[in-house]
Amino acid sequence: MADKGQIVQRVKGVKDILPVDSPVWQWVEDTARETFEGFSYSEIRIPVFERTDVFSRAIGETSDIVEKEMYTFTDRGGESLTLRPEGTASVVRAYVENKLYNPPGAKKLYYMGPMFRAERPQAGRYRQFHQLGAELFGPENPSADAETIHLLMSIFKNLHLEDLTLRINSLGCPQCRPAFRQKLAEYLDSRREALCDNCQRRIDKNPLRVLDCKAHGCGVIADEAPSVTESLCGECSAHFDRTRTLLAAVGVDGKVDPKLVRGLDYYSRTAFEVSSTALGAQDAVAGGGRYNSLVEQFGGPPTPAIGFAIGLERLISLLGNDGAPLGPELFFIALCPEAEEKVFQLAGALREEGYMVDMSYGGGLKSQLKQADRASAELAVIIGEEEMARSVALVKEMKSGEQFTVAFDELIKWLDKHLLGEE
Numbered sequence: 001m002a003d004k005g006q007i008v009q010r011v012k013g014v015k016d017i018l019p020v021d022s023p024v025w026q027w028v029e030d031t032a033r034e035t036f037e038g039f040s041y042s043e044i045r046i047p048v049f050e051r052t053d054v055f056s057r058a059i060g061e062t063s064d065i066v067e068k069e070m071y072t073f074t075d076r077g078g079e080s081l082t083l084r085p086e087g088t089a090s091v092v093r094a095y096v097e098n099k100l101y102n103p104p105g106a107k108k109l110y111y112m113g114p115m116f117r118a119e120r121p122q123a124g125r126y127r128q129f130h131q132l133g134a135e136l137f138g139p140e141n142p143s144a145d146a147e148t149i150h151l152l153m154s155i156f157k158n159l160h161l162e163d164l165t166l167r168i169n170s171l172g173c174p175q176c177r178p179a180f181r182q183k184l185a186e187y188l189d190s191r192r193e194a195l196c197d198n199c200q201r202r203i204d205k206n207p208l209r210v211l212d213c214k215a216h217g218c219g220v221i222a223d224e225a226p227s228v229t230e231s232l233c234g235e236c237s238a239h240f241d242r243t244r245t246l247l248a249a250v251g252v253d254g255k256v257d258p259k260l261v262r263g264l265d266y267y268s269r270t271a272f273e274v275s276s277t278a279l280g281a282q283d284a285v286a287g288g289g290r291y292n293s294l295v296e297q298f299g300g301p302p303t304p305a306i307g308f309a310i311g312l313e314r315l316i317s318l319l320g321n322d323g324a325p326l327g328p329e330l331f332f333i334a335l336c337p338e339a340e341e342k343v344f345q346l347a348g349a350l351r352e353e354g355y356m357v358d359m360s361y362g363g364g365l366k367s368q369l370k371q372a373d374r375a376s377a378e379l380a381v382i383i384g385e386e387e388m389a390r391s392v393a394l395v396k397e398m399k400s401g402e403q404f405t406v407a408f409d410e411l412i413k414w415l416d417k418h419l420l421g422e423e
C-alpha cells in the first residue's frame with residue numbers, strides 16, 4: 001500500500017475512461033445496440049471470471065492467450081479461475097449451461113464489456129480493454145456467415161467508419177483441414193531454419209499460426225506457402241463462394257486473404273478480420289469466424305455457430321473525440337436557507353420531468369454563477385430572499401446573459417416552452 005498522501009497509480013496497461021471521453025463511448029455502445037436490435041439480437045451479460053478450464057478448453061492450449069496472456073488465480077476455495085480474455089468461450093458456456101438451444105432455432109446473442117489479457121502494453125494494446133461481440137448459434141448455412149459479417153460492417157457504417165479493410169478466408173473443416181495442415185507443416189519443415197524460434201515450435205503444434213506471424217522472415221515464407229483456399233474440399237469451397245456472393249448482395253466487399261488464420265484454435269470455415277491503416281502496428285479493430293464444434297465441446301448438442309468481437313479502444317481511437325460532455329440544462333443557485341429548500345423541491349420536480357439539472361452547494365452569487373458557467377449550463381435559476389418573497393425565480397440564459405422572471409408554479413411550463421418549444 002502506498003504511504004498516506006502519496007498518489008496511487010493505476011495498474012500498468014489499464015485505462016480510466018474519463019467524463020470527457022464518456023459521450024463517445026456511450027454513442028458507440030448505443031449505436032451498436034441499435035444495430036444489434038435491427039438484426040434481431042438480444043443481449044447476454046456474462047461473468048467477468050470463469051473457471052480456467054472454460055478458456056483453456058475453448059481457445060486452445062497452444063494459443064498465445066492460453067500460453068501466456070491469461071490472468072489466472074487460485075481463489076480461496078483452491079479453484080483455478082481466470083479473468084475473461086475474450087467473450088466467445090463464456091457465451092458458449094452460458095448457452096449450454098442455460099440450455100439456450102431450447103426451443104430449437106437460431107439464437108442471436110450480443111455482449112459488451114471488459115476483457116483481460118496480460119500482454120505487453122503498447123499503443124492500442126492494453127491489459128484491460130473492451131469488446132463488443134456477437135454470436136449466432138444454430139444455422140450452418142452460408143447466409144448466417146454473410147449476415148454476421150454484414151452486421152459487423154453495419155455497426156461500423158452506422159458509426160460513419162467506412163475506411164476499413166475487411167479480409168476474409170476459409171480455414172476448411174475437419175474433413176479438409178488435416179491434409180492442408182500436413183502439407184503446410186511439411187513445407188514449413190523444409191524452411192525451418194528461416195523461421196523465428198516461436199514458429200519453429202509451431203510447425204508441429206499449430207502450423208497455421210506461422211501464416212500470420214509478424215516476423216519478416218516468417219512473412220516471406222508464408223507468402224510462398226501452400227494456400228488454404230486452394231486446399232478446401234468441395235463443400236467448404238461452395239460455402240465460401242456462397243458467403244461472398246451474399247455479402248456482395250448487401251454491398252460488402254471482402255478481400256480474400258489465404259494467410260488470415262486468426263489466433264484462436266476453435267475456428268472452422270469462415271474467418272474474417274477488419275483492420276485500419278490509421279491504427280499503426282495493432283491494426284485489427286475486429287475479428288471473428290465460424291466455430292462449429294465448440295458447443296459440443298462444452299457438452300451441448302451439435303450446434304454450428306459464428307461470431308465476432310470488436311475492440312472498442314481501437315474503434316474509438318479511429319473516431320476521435322469531438323464531443324465535450326453535455327452540460328446541464330439548468331443550474332440552480334440558492335442564496336438563502338429558505339431558497340435552498342425551494343431549490344430542492346423545484347430541482348426534484350424538474351428531474352422527474354426529465355430535465356438535466358445540477359445545483360450549487362453554497363457560496364455567493366458571483367461564485368455560484370461561475371460554477372454554472374464551468375458546468376456549461378444552459379440556464380441558471382437563481383432564488384434569493386427577494387425571489388422567495390415574490391414566489392418567483394430569476395432565470396438567466398448563460399450564453400446571452402438575458403434574464404427572465406418566472407413564477408415558481410409556472411416554471412415547468414415556461415421551461416417546456418423555452419427549451420423544448422412546447423406550447
Ligand code: AMP
Nearest residue numbers: 124125126129284285286287309311314
Ligand atoms: P481477438 O479476439 O484477439 O481477435 O480480438 C478482437 C479485437 O479486440 C481485436 O481486433 C482488437 O481490436 C481488440 N483487442 C484484442 N486484444 C486487445 C488488447 N490487448 N488491447 C486492446 N484491444 C485488443
